[in-house]
Amino acid sequence: MTNLREPVDGCRGAQAPAGSRSIDEILAAARVRLRRLEPEAGHLAARAGAVLVDIRPAAQRAATGAIPGALPVERNVLEWRFDPRSSARLPLADRYDLPVIVFCQEGYTSSLAAAALQEIGLHRATDIVGGFVAWRGLGLPAFGPTDVYAQPETVPPVIPRRALT
Secondary structure, eight states: OOOEEEEOTTSTTOEEETTOOOHHHHHHHHHHHOOOBOHHHHHHHHHTTOEEEEOSOHHHHHHHOBOTTOEEOOGGGHHHHHOTTOTTOOTTOOOTTOOEEEEOSSSSHHHHHHHHHHHTTOTTOEEBTTHHHHHHHTTOSOBOOOOTTOOOOOOOOOOOHHHHO
16 A cells, blocks of 8 residues: 555545655745846846856747847756756856856746756756746847748749830
């Protein structure tokens, strides 16, 4: 018999396994370790040389916009791209004191991602409170969104004048 916790509300009588934590508990534990930045502070840090990393999927960036100068590195490969020991690392990820500021759409996934970067030794990794939504809401530099399905405008062909006479 497995050791289970109390029934979980709304889970059809399911019980959480002993020792498991809710996502809210995991998020809170991650944020305790971070010195999270308000969007303005993140903007200033990026201007001073911190690496601003957008972990949102490409479709979300296209649909909602992006921050100029932010490095797009999707969440599923983030640790491999920033671990100085990884053969798949980005060239700029060559030291553990690299200031990395991660952001996502609203500032939840980025907290988990920044904590994961700290786990691999990037002790200056952090994230932006409120994510891209807060950044854009404050009027900080952003562009987009872009319509990924838009067809390029067609320009009528130029007909040489001689052909018209």
